[in-house]
Amino acid sequence: MAWRIARRELRGGVRGFRVFLLCLITGVAAIAAIGSLSSSFTEGMRADARKILGGDVDIRLSHRPATDDQLAWMQANGTVSATANMRSFARTDSAHALAEVKEVDELYPLFGELRLAPDIGLATAFAKQDGRWGAAVEGALLIKLGLEVGDSFRLGETTVRIAATIENEPDRAAGAFTIGHRVLVGFEALQASGLVQPGSLVRYHYRIGIADSSAVVVWQEAINAEFPKAGWRTRDTRNAAPGIRRAIDRITIFMTVVGLTALLVGGVGVGNAVRAFLRSRMATIATLKCLGASGSLIFTTYLLQLLVLAGIGITAGAVIGGFAPMVAGPIVGDSLPVDIRIGIYPEPLLLSVLFGFLVTLVFSILPLARARAVPAANLFRELVAPLRGAAAWRDIAVFIVLALLLGGIVVVTADDQRLAAYFVVGAVATLAVFRIAAAGITFLARHAPRVRSTHLRFALGNLHRPGSPTGIVATSLGLGLTVLIAVSLIEGNISRQVDQGLPKDAPGTFFIDIQPDQAEAFDRIVTSIPGVRNLRRVPMLRGRIIEIAGTPVGEIEAPPEYAWVLRGDRGLTWARNPPERGSTVVEGKWWPVDYKGPPLLSFDAGAARALGVSVGDAIKLNVLGREFEAKVANLRRIEWNSFAINFVIILAPGVLDGAPQAHIATARADDPAIEVALERAIADQFSNISAIRVREVLGRLQELIAHLATAVNVVGMVVIFAGVLVLAGAIAASHKQRVYDAVVLKVFGATRRDVLAVFCIEFALLGLAISMIATVIGTAASWAIVTKLMRAEWTFLPMSAVSTIALCLFATVFIGALGTWSAMSQKAAPLLRNK
């Protein structure tokens, strides 16, 4: 019977459900699109894992190559391709550019395809011609140096010939963030350059193809058991490009939060639409009840209708979202280091459908339950006692269960469950806050002292009259405004980082790979150039933390913002004196200048707090294959934003003094021309020393951050669109009543100005109250996302918030005024004629 009645009612079409459908479509499409895009990235990385990694397993050593024994083992247990990576300068007489030099062997690449232009093959490209070894270079390097294929440039102490440009480097994505331009050379060319010196920052990679590629875990266990103190980092195809993986995960988490917010906002719209729908069916429901329909029949009939309509909206949303990889792929394809796999991914689509139905049920169950409980007679007084039947305890229990289920699924299916839990709690709290705020506004309006202004009196009355949309508008406007303020502050903070530039005394140039016997001459050259200041030079090696206070790092649960400290190898240094700038000892004591005792170290105070390190703890390190333990003598607060040379770990003299090491240095020249002259002077004298201009690095980062700001805005628009929909729906829901009121007021002497003034004041009062609350919540949300998710500094930007509020209020009043204008234009006669 319920289905029969539902079907007949549905014959009337979906005209009154536009907002309901659009809200569901937007929310579901957002979730489906985000999930599908993430899956397409992940699938792309999985499918191309061997190509991205360069093998089934990648072993990385810093500063030194594998020993003969280690190499022999690898070769006995797989096919090995070795590469060596380092930074240097590519120089001509008139220009120089930072180069990411990569020496490859004849087996490179083991997987994937290296494409050169012209298509001549590596052996031909690297061959010696006219006394010059060949190289293949990134096209951008030619532009930077003003060269063409066939020309030459200086690399260290040798001259290389540009044999080809690199069209595709299959394993480029596996590397870290690169600053320089790729130069591929052979073994002989790198040897001839003289760039590889003891202590030079060279990363040796050994890519191994093994017969049974599914046995990568066993293979790694075997080699680590054979060489337990090798001090290398191993990686396999399950995590071929962790940096990119982390970036994708972070972006996915952020976008998932946005998608869930869109769904939540849409859910409010669904709830509003359901209430409006039931109100419009009052007469039918009352009639059915008068004719003998039970409450359960009413409930089931209208639930079925809502589910059918929800099914239409959810399906449409899932289909739209499912096409996201196909739409996004061609747009973002070239800017990503990984090919996304375009396809239909069922799991995120099913999840979005599940979310869509749960949201529909959660936001519909109580209005339906109330409609079921209201006696038939009361339904004829719907405006004065709007749906005021009490929902049964059973229905409230069902609502709670559904809400918990929805929240639970959000958390369980999230990549970052802690963040998802915060989101769920935050969303519920926000909704509750705005509901309470609406009740507060109604209370204050009802008890406001009598004011002289007629318009203000009417406006205050409208805020608390029975059936007033204050609650709905407060929630819809509040949610939408909260999201808008959060997005605005996030984007503002990101842009601030872009525009901030460098601190006043930040270094202008970093110099790396300074050999110990070059240090004095280096210092002399730098200090002899007028306009150059703040020279700092320290020794540097790379090593990794093995244990903290007896616990292997693999067993330590590091918080995400400090996991990098334990991951892979880090730059280390040693020093007699505490750093002059960039960090301050805050706990413990620095060692004496002539210290000669057991190994001591100084540790980053922030990392220490996060990892549970205290003064006196022992930390085991592996440096150049040698393991040793050092005690924490002090903790330093490090100002990473100063761009000064900073290290998480500084060792006391005595441990690393005699180890092969290079130095790094920083210097500053305010005049860019002097900066160039300084780099030139060093490059001319020391062909192995590379200079990295901080401004250029910052420029690259700024580009990425600017893209991120754009992405935040674009994605935020989805939520704002949902918010505008919901608000428009809330205003539309009260439109009929507003039209009627406006007509009757006109009959008794209200001008259009009177009606418009009342509306504007009503919404201005409501908007002002709600915007204050939304500012607090939106600010808190932006703080959480910027500091916890993006790991950046956050500042409250009052102008951002104020301008956002002003714009939103203007838009709200404007949209509502449009609706009111149409109400005022309504001809009175048709409405007033006797039925």
Add this chain to the structure above:
Amino acid sequence: MSGMNSSASINPIITLSDVRLTLNSDAGPVNILRGIDLTIMPGEKVSVVGPSGAGKTSLLMIVAGLEQPTSGVVRVADVTLDGLGEDALALFRRDHVGIVFQDFHLIPTMTAMENVAVPLELAGQQDAIELAESRLEAVGLDHRLTHYPGQLSGGEQQRVALARAFAMNPTLLLADEPTGNLDSDTGERVIELMFQLSAEIGTTLLLITHEGAIAKRCDRTIRIDDGLIASNGINGGLNAC
């Protein structure tokens, strides 16, 4: 309520000259009023009768300024309504006209007192609520001041509507089948009140009704048929006073 409007002026309160109203419909133009000439003097009680669809309500809407005639001249309370904008018409109604509808047309989200206070507040009366209370007392609803329309019976709602219509001591009261949704006893009471209040203030009354007894209570009855005045005769019946 106190005071009576002076009827010393010899100008008609309502003058309609060849008023026509044509509305467009899917089936083509529909001639609602086909040339109405009508004069009503101040203080008169005039009933309008005729079959359904004859144009009675349209005539009343035109007099109230709620409908613009297609052609003709409409002059009410010394105000020519032709060419007046919406706002000017609203102010005209506020100052001169009270209206009572068959369907009451109270604002459902306002209490009885607030409904009656609306025209007073729109006119800027500082004691609007107090005046509204006294209007409701006059119609016997001082015990229903804070009730919403949905909490009132039909008769009570119509009395609230009456109090609202008389709130500004209008020159002209227009009533469109005010007893159409009421039982006979209740309707009788409402009509009694209407005539009583009109007499007290000296308001001119233009009343559409289907009930012969009510029509006969008026000074004059106009019969409208097919958009034209079919008859316009003086009744022999008594007025409310």
